[in-house]
Amino acid sequence: MKSVMFSEVVPAQRNAGLLRTLSPLTAYGLTVAIGMPLLVLAMHLFDPTAPLAWIVLPVLAGLALPLCISAPGRLDVNTRFDACHMADTLDATLAALGYARSDAGPGLLRYAKAARPTWRNRAQNVNVRVHAHALEVIGPIPVLRALQKALAG
Numbered sequence: 769m770k771s772v773m774f775s776e777v778v779p780a781q782r783n784a785g786l787l788r789t790l791s792p793l794t795a796y797g798l799t800v801a802i803g804m805p806l807l808v809l810a811m812h813l814f815d816p817t818a819p820l821a822w823i824v825l826p827v828l829a830g831l832a833l834p835l836c837i838s839a840p841g842r843l844d845v846n847t848r849f850d851a852c853h854m855a856d857t858l859d860a861t862l863a864a865l866g867y868a869r870s871d872a873g874p875g876l877l878r879y880a881k882a883a884r885p886t887w888r889n890r891a892q893n894v895n896v897r898v899h900a901h902a903l904e905v906i907g908p909i910p911v912l913r914a915l916q917k918a919l920a921g
Contacts, residue, residue, distance in 0.1 A: 775844035841909035
C-alpha cells in the first residue's frame with residue numbers, strides 16, 4: 769500500500785484530571801501509595817476484629833486488576849484517497865486478529881472481540897474514527913501494533 773502512511777502507535781490521551789500530566793506508572797504508583805492505606809484503614813474501621821491479612825490481600829488483588837488490562841493507544845492511518853474505502857481492508861485485517869464489527873455510525877466504527885464477552889474483553893474494544901483522508905484507530909497498544917504490521921505487510 770504505497771498510498772497509505774502509518775503513524776507510530778502512541779498512548780491515547782485520557783482525561784484523568786491532575787494525574788494526566790504524570791506518566792501512567794507514576795500515576796498508578798501514587799494511587800497505590802495513597803489509596804491502599806486509605807482502603808485498609810476504611811476496611812479496618814468497618815470491621816476491627818477482622819485479621820489484617822483478610823483485609824490487605826483482597827485490597828492488593830483489587831489493585832492488581834488494572835495491570836491485567838492493556839493501555840489504550842492511538843494509530844493514525846493517512847491515505848491519499850478517501851479513507852472510507854479502507855473500511856473493507858480494516859474489517860478483514862481486524863477479523864484476522866479476532867475482532868468483529870459491533871457497531872457503525874457516521875464516521876465511527878467499533879470492533880469488539882469475537883470471543884465470549886468477559887470483563888477483560890470490554891477493555892479490548894477498537895474504535896475507528898473515519899476522517900476525509902485519515903483513520904484514527906484507538907484500542908489496546910498490542911492490538912494496534914499487530915494491526916499496523918498486518919496492514920503494512
